[in-house]
Amino acid sequence: MSKAVIIDDEIQIRRLLRMVLEARGYEVSEAAEGTTGLQEIAFRRPDVVLLDLGLPGLGGLEVLKRLREWSEVPVLILSVRDQEAVKVEALESGADDYVTKPFGTAELLVRLTVIQRRRFTRQSPHVTAGPLTLDLLHHEATLHGEQLKLTPLEFALLKILTEHAGRIITQKQIIDHLWPTQTSDASEGLRVHISHLRRKLGPTGPRLINEPGIGYRLVDE
Amino acid sequence: MPLPIKPEARSKQETASAALVAQYSGACMIVLLLATICWGLLPLTGYLFSALVFLMAIVLAGTRWNRGPVILMAVMCALVWNFIYIPPRFTLHIARLEDAVMFVLFFVVALSMGHLIARLREREEALERHHQEREALLAEKHRANLLAESERLHRTLLDSVSHELKTPIAIIRTALDGLREGDPYATEIATATRRLQRIVDSFLEMTRVESEALTPRPDWCEVSDILQAATTPLEPELRDHPISLTGMEGMPLLRLDSRLLAQALGNVLHNSTVHAPPGSPIEVHAAIKQVQLGQGEVELTVHDHGPGLTPEAARQVFDKFYRAPDAPAGGTGLGLAIARGLVRALQGDITAGNHPEGGALFTVRLPVQIHQTPS
Numbered sequence: 202m203s204k205a206v207i208i209d210d211e212i213q214i215r216r217l218l219r220m221v222l223e224a225r226g227y228e229v230s231e232a233a234e235g236t237t238g239l240q241e242i243a244f245r246r247p248d249v250v251l252l253d254l255g256l257p258g259l260g261g262l263e264v265l266k267r268l269r270e271w272s273e274v275p276v277l278i279l280s281v282r283d284q285e286a287v288k289v290e291a292l293e294s295g296a297d298d299y300v301t302k303p304f305g306t307a308e309l310l311v312r313l314t315v316i317q318r319r320r321f322t323r324q325s326p327h328v329t330a331g332p333l334t335l336d337l338l339h340h341e342a343t344l345h346g347e348q349l350k351l352t353p354l355e356f357a358l359l360k361i362l363t364e365h366a367g368r369i370i371t372q373k374q375i376i377d378h379l380w381p382t383q384t385s386d387a388s389e390g391l392r393v394h395i396s397h398l399r400r401k402l403g404p405t406g407p408r409l410i411n412e413p414g415i416g417y418r419l420v421d422e
Numbered sequence: 423m424p425l426p427i428k429p430e431a432r433s434k435q436e437t438a439s440a441a442l443v444a445q446y447s448g449a450c451m452i453v454l455l456l457a458t459i460c461w462g463l464l465p466l467t468g469y470l471f472s473a474l475v476f477l478m479a480i481v482l483a484g485t486r487w488n489r490g491p492v493i494l495m496a497v498m499c500a501l502v503w504n505f506i507y508i509p510p511r512f513t514l515h516i517a518r519l520e521d522a523v524m525f526v527l528f529f530v531v532a533l534s535m536g537h538l539i540a541r542l543r544e545r546e547e548a549l550e551r552h553h554q555e556r557e558a559l560l561a562e563k564h565r566a567n568l569l570a571e572s573e574r575l576h577r578t579l580l581d582s583v584s585h586e587l588k589t590p591i592a593i594i595r596t597a598l599d600g601l602r603e604g605d606p607y608a609t610e611i612a613t614a615t616r617r618l619q620r621i622v623d624s625f626l627e628m629t630r631v632e633s634e635a636l637t638p639r640p641d642w643c644e645v646s647d648i649l650q651a652a653t654t655p656l657e658p659e660l661r662d663h664p665i666s667l668t669g670m671e672g673m674p675l676l677r678l679d680s681r682l683l684a685q686a687l688g689n690v691l692h693n694s695t696v697h698a699p700p701g702s703p704i705e706v707h708a709a710i711k712q713v714q715l716g717q718g719e720v721e722l723t724v725h726d727h728g729p730g731l732t733p734e735a736a737r738q739v740f741d742k743f744y745r746a747p748d749a750p751a752g753g754t755g756l757g758l759a760i761a762r763g764l765v766r767a768l769q770g771d772i773t774a775g776n777h778p779e780g781g782a783l784f785t786v787r788l789p790v791q792i793h794q795t796p797s
Contacts, residue, residue: 214589303619414680414681
């Protein structure tokens with residue numbers, strides 16, 4: 202049974218999330234503020250954490266930064282609209298994804314499932330997302346069994362997006378991954394490669410969804 | 423090459439030199455006047471008295487006048503005193519040693535007095551100027567602080583109001599998902615909640631647009647991403663309105679704040695879904711016009727197949743709280759006002775009119791940077 206910890210100052214949100222998660226078989230514990238939330242995580246060792254960004258006192262971002270000093274547990278951020286800068290900072294401080302209030306339970310559960318897939322524990326040299334398969338050994342990508350012609354940079358870009366399939370990945374994270382030594386603004390180059398990749402993936406492949414001001418999400422459905 | 427002097431600087435200079443001339447002539451007049459008076463008093467007082475009178479005059483002049491006239495006055499006093507009062511009179515010759523020493527001392531005292539007092543006054547003036555500048559700076563800083571403080575307060579208030587309004591809506595929305603699927607009551611609550619959410623969002627967004635808290639953060643983006651971001655939140659409304667997108671194929675990257683533009687476009691699209699009959703398509707067209715290398719204008723048009731705009735509506739449709747007479751209940755009259763605020767924040771403009779084939783036509787035009795490398 203998966204364990205979840207909810208950290209939110211709104212009692213109704215906590216109660217609702219508890220109902221939703223318990224219906225899906227989660228064992229849920231909750232905290233109304235950051236410090237007790239961190240204690241709860243240390244004590245329960247949950248499989249996933251739902252963290253509100255707008256906590257009173259010790260803010261959500263600070264809770265996340267402290268948590269990341271000793272734990273790699275997947276964290277889903279609960280935020281409101283117009284917090285793009287804070288969301289990006291949270292994602293770059295180690296949050297795995299976010300949902301924006303008001304959110305539907307279906308969306309919430311999808312995000313929770315995706316971020317719980319263990320990160321970076323690959324058993325085979327293949328990564329797949331729907332009809333797309335990446336062979337990391339031979340640096341080959343196939344879509345519906347047909348090989349895609351990709352440049353090394355496009356392959357690297359597709360790889361990081363596919364490894365995080367379904368999860369948001371910020372523009373800066375992608376740029377740091379593709380051009381580790383780049384200091385100037387590389388967003389232009391990234392857009393160009395994304396636009397080429399989209400063309401090569403075509404209408405039948407996974408979609409590369411842009412979330413303005415935040416980053417990209419590879420979605421296969 | 424001499425710098426051209428501005429008219430006001432020249433007139434200021436002229437006033438200053440006129441004052442200087444007045445001071446020099448004043449110095450001469452005063453010395454002559456005092457010499458005459460002391461001459462009259464000489465039988466009563468002796469010649470040392472006149473030296474003291476001259477010294478006092480120099481000190482007084484020093485408190486009002488510039489250095490030049492005061493020094494001139496000191497020199498004149500010394501010479502006049504020597505010439506008229508020190509025996510033998512009416513020669514510059516000095517007979518006795520004490521008188522010679524006294525003359526030299528008088529000369530030194532008068533000169534240094536004039537010099538010292540003038541310097542003191544210059545210092546005082548500099549201090550005063552400095553003080554005034556400081557005051558002005560402090561006042562400026564105080565004003566800036568007040569402004570920042572009021573902005574911060576505004577921001578905090580908006581954030582907390584926004585949180586208080588949005589949280590209950592989020593709770594209702596999440597709770598609804600837990601109700602039985604297809605329950606007609608739940609559907610009604612869901613529709614009303616969406617409407618409420620839209621109203622709250624509109625008011626908050628309008629406040630944000632009006633408080634000029636919008637700072638565009640331009641970045642390279644694809645027009646299709648903007649359309650995607652604009653239409654995703656409108657999915658339920660757009661179910662009844664097939665959207666056709668044209669002109670976006672092969673368009674180069676543009677540099678602009680895609681989030682603001684997507685929001686503006688979303689509001690325009692929502693307006694069309696409200697006014698056009700269900701089932702009618704909405705056509706979105708994009709075009710760019712390159713003015714010079716890398717710079718140009720993007721034009722986005724939204725054409726619906728509704729009743730179109732009356733001339734009155736076309737004029738007022740972007741006004742805050744304006745609602746067309748035939749508008750269905752439930753709108754706030756803010757959506758298009760927000761759209762215009764957002765577009766203007768991006769240095770662009772939005773216009774409304776009717777398409778020649780019928781239906782309303784909204785046009786957004788923005789200056790943009792256009793990406794150069796052929797893709």
